[in-house]
Amino acid sequence: MSAVSQSATGGGVLRVDAVSHGYASAGRRTEVLRDVSFEIPPGQVACVVGPSGCGKSTLMGLAAGLLRPSSGVLTWDAAPVRIGSNPHVGMAFQQPGLFPWMTVRQNVAIGPRTRGQDRASAARIADEFIERVGLTGFGDAYPSQLSGGMAQRVGIARALALRPRLLLLDEPFASVDAFTRLKLQQEFKALLKLDRPTVMFVTHDVPEAILLGDSIVVMTQRPASVKCVLPVAREERNRASPAYARKLAETLAHLGVSSEPDA
Amino acid sequence: MSATARIGRRVLLPLAGVALVLALWEATVIAYALPAIVLPSPLAVVRALGELVRTREFWRDVMVSLLEFVAGFGIGGALGVVVGLLIGESRRARLSATPVVESLRFVVPFAWIPLTILWFGTSWTGKVVLVGYAVFFVMVVSTARAMANVDPTLTRVATMLGMGRLQLALRVHLRAAAPTVASAARAAAAIGWIAVVAAEYIGASAGLGLMITNAASSLATPVVIAGMIVIGLVGAAVSAAIGWVARTRLAPR
Numbered sequence: 001m002s003a004v005s006q007s008a009t010g011g012g013v014l015r016v017d018a019v020s021h022g023y024a025s026a027g028r029r030t031e032v033l034r035d036v037s038f039e040i041p042p043g044q045v046a047c048v049v050g051p052s053g054c055g056k057s058t059l060m061g062l063a064a065g066l067l068r069p070s071s072g073v074l075t076w077d078a079a080p081v082r083i084g085s086n087p088h089v090g091m092a093f094q095q096p097g098l099f100p101w102m103t104v105r106q107n108v109a110i111g112p113r114t115r116g117q118d119r120a121s122a123a124r125i126a127d128e129f130i131e132r133v134g135l136t137g138f139g140d141a142y143p144s145q146l147s148g149g150m151a152q153r154v155g156i157a158r159a160l161a162l163r164p165r166l167l168l169l170d171e172p173f174a175s176v177d178a179f180t181r182l183k184l185q186q187e188f189k190a191l192l193k194l195d196r197p198t199v200m201f202v203t204h205d206v207p208e209a210i211l212l213g214d215s216i217v218v219m220t221q222r223p224a225s226v227k228c229v230l231p232v233a234r235e236e237r238n239r240a241s242p243a244y245a246r247k248l249a250e251t252l253a254h255l256g257v258s259s260e261p262d263a
Numbered sequence: 264m265s266a267t268a269r270i271g272r273r274v275l276l277p278l279a280g281v282a283l284v285l286a287l288w289e290a291t292v293i294a295y296a297l298p299a300i301v302l303p304s305p306l307a308v309v310r311a312l313g314e315l316v317r318t319r320e321f322w323r324d325v326m327v328s329l330l331e332f333v334a335g336f337g338i339g340g341a342l343g344v345v346v347g348l349l350i351g352e353s354r355r356a357r358l359s360a361t362p363v364v365e366s367l368r369f370v371v372p373f374a375w376i377p378l379t380i381l382w383f384g385t386s387w388t389g390k391v392v393l394v395g396y397a398v399f400f401v402m403v404v405s406t407a408r409a410m411a412n413v414d415p416t417l418t419r420v421a422t423m424l425g426m427g428r429l430q431l432a433l434r435v436h437l438r439a440a441a442p443t444v445a446s447a448a449r450a451a452a453a454i455g456w457i458a459v460v461a462a463e464y465i466g467a468s469a470g471l472g473l474m475i476t477n478a479a480s481s482l483a484t485p486v487v488i489a490g491m492i493v494i495g496l497v498g499a500a501v502s503a504a505i506g507w508v509a510r511t512r513l514a515p516r
Contacts, residue, residue, distance in 0.1 A: 061419070064419075064423055066419050066422055066423065084422065085422055085423070085424075085425040085426070085427075087425065089423060090423070091423045093416055093419065093420060095414075095416045097414065097416035097417055097419070097420040099417065099420075099435070099438075099439075100439075101438055101439075101441075101513075110424055111424045111425065114424055114425040114426055114430070115425055158424075162424070
C-alpha cells in the first residue's frame with residue numbers, strides 16, 4: 001500500500017443549485033434539465049435514478065466541470081465548479097473510454113502522471129488500483145483484449161487512481177452481464193473505504209441504487225427535475241428484508257411504476 | 264493448414280498470377296508476330312532490365328526520383344498533418360482554411376506541371392514542390408476528418424484526467440487519429456509517386472521518367488518497359504513500407 005499511503009482528504013459537499021441545462025441542435029433548443037437542486041453531504045453516496053434520456057449523464061458532465069450549465073450553479077465545498085479539469089474529480093464513464101493504444105497500466109497511470117507523479121510511482125499507483133478492482137495480472141493487456149466488464153473495472157480504477165474527493169460514476173455497471181454486475185456491486189463499497197470520497201452514482205437500476213446509495217435522487221422525465229430525494233436506511237439494503245421490498249416499491253412508485261401485478 | 268499448403272497459397276498462387284500475365288504477353292508477341300519496337304517479349308525486357316541495373320546512370324535515375332519523392336512526401340505530409348491538426352482542433356482555423364483547401368484540392372497536381380517547369384525549370388525542386396502539393400492536400404483533408412471522428416468520450420476522459428489543450432490535441436486526438444492518418448499517407452504516397460514520374464516525363468534533367476522518355480525516343484522499347492516495371496516496384500515498396508509502419512507502430516491493438 002506504499003504507493004497510496006498519502007493521507008486521504010475525504011469527500012466534500014457537492015451542491016446542485018437551481019441548475020437548468022439545454023443545448024441547441026439543428027436550430028431547435030432541447031431542454032434536458034430544468035431547475036435541478038440537491039446536495040450530497042461529504043463522503044456520502046447519492047444514486048441518481050430516472051428514466052433513460054432524462055439527463056443523468058448531463059448532470060454528471062456538469063458536476064465534473066465538463067459542461068457549463070445554461071443557468072444555476074454547481075458548487076464544490078462552497079466554491080463554484082470550474083469548467084475544464086478539476087483536480088478533485090474522478091469520473092468513470094458509461095462507455096469506459098479507455099485509450100486503445102495504451103495498456104491497462106498506462107491507462108490507469110495517466111491520471112497520476114498528468115497530476116505530477118513521475119513515471120515509476122504513477123505505474124506503482126496504477127498497479128495498486130488495478131489490483132483493487134480485481135484485475136491483477138492484466139496490467140500489460142490492451143483494452144481490446146478485455147471483456148466489457150473488465151474494461152468497466154479499468155475505467156473505475158482509472159477514476160480511483162486520481163484519489164478523487166468527488167467520484168462520479170455514470171452507469172459503470174450498465175454494460176456488464178448480470179452476474180459480473182452483482183459481483184462489482186458487492187465490491188463497490190470496499191473500493192470507497194480508502195478515501196471516503198463523495199460519490200454521485202448514476203444508474204437506471206433501482207435495486208442497485210438501494211444497495212449502494214446513502215440516498216436516492218429520483219429524477220422525472222425530460223426536461224428532468226428532482227422528483228424527490230429518498231434516504232436509504234441500513235436495513236433497507238438487505239434484499240431478504242420486507243424493508244427492502246417497501247423501499248423498492250416506494251422508489252418505483254416515484255418513477256411511475258406500480259408494484260401491483262396486473263394493475 | 265499444413266506448412267506446405269501454406270507455402271502453396273502464399274507463394275505458388277501469386278507466382279501463378281504473374282506467370283499467367285507473362286504467358287499472355289508472350290502469346291500476344293508470337294501470335295501477332297510483333298516487332299520488338301512495338302512490344303518486346305518478356306525475355307527481352309528481362310535482358311534489358313539486367314543490363315540497366317549494371318549501369319551507374321540507372322541507379323542515379325532511381326535515386327533522383329526517389330529523393331524527389333521522399334523530400335516532397337516528407338515536407339508535404341508533415342505540413343498537411345500540421346494544418347489538418349489545426350483544422351481539427353480549432354474552429355477558427357477550420358473556418359478560415361476550408362475554402363482554400365476545398366478549392367485547391369481539386370486542382371490536380373498534374374495541372375501544375377507547366378507552371379512548375381516555368382518556375383523551377385527541369386530541376387528537382389519543381390518535382391519536390393509538386394509531390395509536396397499532391398501529398399499535402401490528401402493529408403490535410405484526411406487528418407482533419409480523422410480528428411473530427413475521434414470518439415468524444417476520449418476527449419471527456421482526457422479533460423477529466425487533467426490534460427491541457429495541447430496534450431489533448433497531440434496525445435489523444437492525433438494519436439487516436441494516427442491509424443487513419445497512416446492509411447491516408449499510404450494513399451498519398453501512391454499519388455505522390457505518380458506525380459514524380461509524370462513531372463519527369465514532361466520535363467526533367469534526371470530521373471526514371473526522363474530515362475523512359477529518352478529510351479522511347481531512341482525506340483529502345485525493352486528499356487521503356489523495364490523502366491515501367493521499376494516504377495511499379497519502387498512504388499509498391501514505398502507503399503508497403505508505410506503500411507508496415509502503420510501496422511507495427513500505430514494500429515489499435
